[in-house]
Amino acid sequence: MNKYLLNGVYSLLALIVISAFAFKIFQPIQVLPRIRLSPAFDMLDQDWMRLTNEDVRGQMVLYTFTYTHCPSPCHDIDKTMQEIQSRLSEADLGETKMSFITISFDPQIDSPLVLRAHAESIDADTDQWKFVTSPNETLLKTIIGSGFHAYYEKNPDNSFTFDPSFVLVDGWGIIRGEYKYQTEVSTADRILRHISVLADEVQNSSGPQKVAYEAAHLFLCYAP
Amino acid sequence: MKTKILLSILVIILGLAAGYYFFRQPALHGTIIQSPEPSFDFTLTSVNGDVSLSDFRGRYVLIYFGYIFCPDICPATLANVGQALRSMSDSQAEDIQLLMISLDPERDTPEKLAEYVAHFHPSFIGITGSQEQLAAVTSLYGIFYEKHVGSAASGYLIDHTATLLVIDREGYLKLVFPFGVTSKDIADDLKYMLKQ
Numbered sequence: 105m106n107k108y109l110l111n112g113v114y115s116l117l118a119l120i121v122i123s124a125f126a127f128k129i130f131q132p133i134q135v136l137p138r139i140r141l142s143p144a145f146d147m148l149d150q151d152w153m154r155l156t157n158e159d160v161r162g163q164m165v166l167y168t169f170t171y172t173h174c175p176s177p178c179h180d181i182d183k184t185m186q187e188i189q190s191r192l193s194e195a196d197l198g199e200t201k202m203s204f205i206t207i208s209f210d211p212q213i214d215s216p217l218v219l220r221a222h223a224e225s226i227d228a229d230t231d232q233w234k235f236v237t238s239p240n241e242t243l244l245k246t247i248i249g250s251g252f253h254a255y256y257e258k259n260p261d262n263s264f265t266f267d268p269s270f271v272l273v274d275g276w277g278i279i280r281g282e283y284k285y286q287t288e289v290s291t292a293d294r295i296l297r298h299i300s301v302l303a304d305e306v307q308n309s310s311g312p313q314k315v316a317y318e319a320a321h322l323f324l325c326y327a328p
Numbered sequence: 329m330k331t332k333i334l335l336s337i338l339v340i341i342l343g344l345a346a347g348y349y350f351f352r353q354p355a356l357h358g359t360i361i362q363s364p365e366p367s368f369d370f371t372l373t374s375v376n377g378d379v380s381l382s383d384f385r386g387r388y389v390l391i392y393f394g395y396i397f398c399p400d401i402c403p404a405t406l407a408n409v410g411q412a413l414r415s416m417s418d419s420q421a422e423d424i425q426l427l428m429i430s431l432d433p434e435r436d437t438p439e440k441l442a443e444y445v446a447h448f449h450p451s452f453i454g455i456t457g458s459q460e461q462l463a464a465v466t467s468l469y470g471i472f473y474e475k476h477v478g479s480a481a482s483g484y485l486i487d488h489t490a491t492l493l494v495i496d497r498e499g500y501l502k503l504v505f506p507f508g509v510t511s512k513d514i515a516d517d518l519k520y521m522l523k524q
Contacts, residue, residue, distance in 0.1 A: 140363045140501060141470035144489065158472045158489065246464045250368065276359060276504070277470045321360060 133320040134327040136280040136302055142273040143251025147207070147236035150219040155205070155236050157277060163201040164302055166295065167271040169254045171210035171264055172222040181268050181285060182206075182226050187292040188299070189233060195300040198307045200275070202299065204233035209248055209256045209264065211237045253282065272298055275306060301327040356520060357513035358494065358503035366499040368468040372429060372455035375442035379427070379455050382499060388424045388521060389495040393471045393488055395432035396444045401490045401507060402428075403448075409492070410449035411511035412518065420522055421451070429465065430456035431473045431486050469493060496521070 142165075146156045166188065170181050185204055192202060208214035214222075219235040228235070238244050248254050256266035272281035272295065281298045285291055309317040371380040381389060390409060394402030406428065413421045428445050430436035433456045436444075441454025456462070466473055473488035490507035492514070503517060 138359065138361045138363075140361060140365070140367075141468075141493075141504070143467045144470050144472040145467065146472065146474070156472050156474075157470065240463075242460070243463050243467065247467050250464075251468050278359070278361065278504070318360075321362070324362075 133316050134301055134325050135305055135317060135320045136272070136298055137324075137326055138321070139279040139282065142271070142277045142279050143247045145207075145236075145238065145247050145251075147238045148216050150216050150223050150230060150235040152216045155234055160203050160205070160273075161277060162275045163203050164197075164275060164299065164306070165203045165205055165273045166299070167205050167207060167252060167273065169207050169209055169248050169252065169256065169266065169269065171208050172214050172218055173210070174264070178268070179226070182228070184270070184285065184292050184295075185233065186226065186228065188295055189229060191292070191296055192299070195296055195303055197299075197303045200303045200306045202232070206233070206235045207244075207248060207252075208235065208237040209244060209266070210258075211239050211241060211244065213262075252279075270295060272302065274302055298327060356503060356517045357509065358492075358505040358517055360503060361501050363501050367495050367501045368465070369499070370457075370461070370465045372457040372461060372465070373438050374453050374455045375438040379453060381427075381495065384425050384495075385499055386497050388497060388502075388518065390424065390426040391429065391469065391493040391495065392426065393429045393431055393466060393469070393473070394490075395430050395486050395488075396436045396440060397432065397483075397485070399485070405490065405492060405507065405509075406445065406448040406452070408509065408511040409514060410452070412515035413449050413451070415511065415515045416519060420519060423522055424451075424518060426452045428452060428454045429462070430454060431462060431466070431471075431488055433457065433459065433462065435483075494518075494521070 142157065144157045146154065149155045166185070168181055168185055170178055185206065189204055208219060214237050219237065223230050223233070223235050238247075248256065252271050254267060254269045254271070256264050258264055268285035270283040270285070270291065271279055272283075274280050280302055281295070283291055283295055305317055367381065369380060369382045371378050373379070392402070392405055392409070394405070406426075409426055413424060426445075426449065428441070430441055436454070436456055438454065438456065441456060445452035445454040457465070471489045471491070473486055475484050475486050477484045492505040492509065493501060494503035494505070494517070496502040502521065505514065
């Protein structure tokens with residue numbers, strides 16, 4: 105009987121190891137990493153309406169950071185946001201809400217009025233896509249620089265040197281994806297793929313299925 | 329033949345047990361964060377002088393943002409953490425430090441904070457700072473807060489995000505508890521992490 109017991113224990117251990125490897129290799133469920141908390145903010149949008157991080161709690165949000173008088177290459181950032189917004193149906197969001205927020209780091213020029221004009225000039229759908237800023241430049245630097253890890257610096261000619269990027273935040277206020285703008289490959293494709301993965305998790309990770317999703321986090325089954 | 333059947337049944341039972349073990353509900357009740365970088369370090373003021381998050385490297389730190397006049401959410405959460413610590417062994421509890429960061433520096437002096445937090449657990453530390461310091465700390469920990477002047481007999485209330493944050497021994501944000509987490513869930517998660 106001892107021999108059988110020993111075989112059973114070995115079988116158990118083998119099953120655990122095989123299950124772990126199988127989960128890791130085949131990745132039946134993929135998730136996005138929970139990177140860190142998204143910063144809190146309290147800003148004004150293009151309609152002079154207050155927008156805080158609590159207003160978008162429960163929604164997935166894609167953030168980007170720019171300034172409106174940026175020369176033409178910057179417009180690719182707006183175009184990427186627009187492309188993602190227009191192709192959102194590809195992501196099967198179900199009941200999950202999605203918002204887009206562009207934060208301007210130049211409040212001296214980008215008043216809500218200017219942000220409104222900019223939104224109109226690119227024909228942005230402002231029901232879903234907000235353009236915001238805050239007059240408190242120190243806090244703005246904390247939020248964008250330290251919170252979202254998006255680098256920017258003002259030049260003597262009032263232009264900005266910055267690293268164009270996008271940040272995907274889930275409904276719990278946790279950063280789930282950070283994307284540097286790329287010209288070689290489509291940033292929009294990657295972000296849309298990740299929005300889809302996140303929406304799947306939001307819709308399916310409650311109840312008994314939560315266990316499988318937590319296992320995916322545990323085994324770092326991250327979507328490419 | 330009979331032996332093989334018995335062995336097969338045993339393997340199936342063990343397989344099911346392994347499956348249950350592997351896919352069972354994770355021990356943690358809060359949301360796990362796999363941050364690749366340490367949490368923002370801050371220095372605020374307690375009754376005994378400056379307190380930095382990095383002072384507590386080697387111990388788990390719970391961070392809660394609130395204020396003394398907070399009518400319900402703050403005392404409920406602090407009471408739950410206090411109860412969780414009391415349900416643990418002394419050595420486990422000593423490995424955990426709660427920092428309550430007051431969002432109301434106008435009224436919550438370090439002296440008043442020390443007196444307030446001691447009601448919940450003798451180890452708790454109350455800290456606060458200038459509005460500028462608090463704006464930076466709250467923002468980077470995802471805590472929104474806003475004063476409502478004239479909305480209470482006490483003068484004003486402060487709406488605030490009520491999450492309870494857990495920082496690990498190396499200063500990385502590890503867990504986020506939503507408001508309403510029970511003392512048992514807090515204790516279970518902390519005991520689990522202390523074993524890691």
